[in-house]
Amino acid sequence: MNLEQQIKHTIRDVPDFPKLGIMFKDITPIFYNQTLCSAIVDDFILKLNGKPDAIVGIESRGFLFGFLVANKLNIPFVLVRKAGKLPYKTISYEYDLEYGSAKIEMHEDALKKDWNVIIHDDLLATGGTAEAAANLVKKLGANVLGFNFVVGLEFLNGKNKLINYSNNITCLVQY
Numbered sequence: 001m002n003l004e005q006q007i008k009h010t011i012r013d014v015p016d017f018p019k020l021g022i023m024f025k026d027i028t029p030i031f032y033n034q035t036l037c038s039a040i041v042d043d044f045i046l047k048l049n050g051k052p053d054a055i056v057g058i059e060s061r062g063f064l065f066g067f068l069v070a071n072k073l074n075i076p077f078v079l080v081r082k083a084g085k086l087p088y089k090t091i092s093y094e095y096d097l098e099y100g101s102a103k104i105e106m107h108e109d110a111l112k113k114d115w116n117v118i119i120h121d122d123l124l125a126t127g128g129t130a131e132a133a134a135n136l137v138k139k140l141g142a143n144v145l146g147f148n149f150v151v152g153l154e155f156l157n158g159k160n161k162l163i164n165y166s167n168n169i170t171c172l173v174q175y
Contacts, residue, residue, distance in 0.1 A: 004173050082104060088108075123151045125158055150172050
């Protein structure tokens with residue numbers, strides 16, 4: 001079985017979560033298999049297009065593999081969190097959701113000007129949160145080298161929002 005097949009075989013479908021009609025792709029079973037986790041980290045690194053100066057992980061599941069990739073590359077890992085969760089001075093970006101809005105933040109000293117960064121999250125759906133993270137990166141004068149996701153929901157066209165920041169978009173599996 002190749003890596004994509006292993007990941008798809010391991011991801012658990014949870015019907016009607018978080019609401020009726022949604023088929024949730026639960027990646028938590030992946031974390032029970034350390035061989036698979038290591039293979040995922042190695043594949044993200046193998047697929048990098050250039051050497052990043054940092055990995056930016058989006059709360060909260062983006063922290064999981066994002067941190068491991070950064071650690072293996074020996075580069076900083078930067079947190080992007082929901083508003084009010086970071087203890088130091090932050091910059092923020094507010095963006096629209098299907099119903100309402102959300103706000104994410106990053107420490108104002110997290111990235112250096114002209115750094116090349118990879119933005120990492122577990123899942124690419126509509127692309128709104130990853131696009132918001134890209135705007136935070138740009139606010140600090142850094143560059144978006146690319147985006148990494150374990151899962152991409154192709155039918156939601158999230159890549160269309162991200163292509164303006166980088167065409168280097170990795171989804172290890174697509175649905």
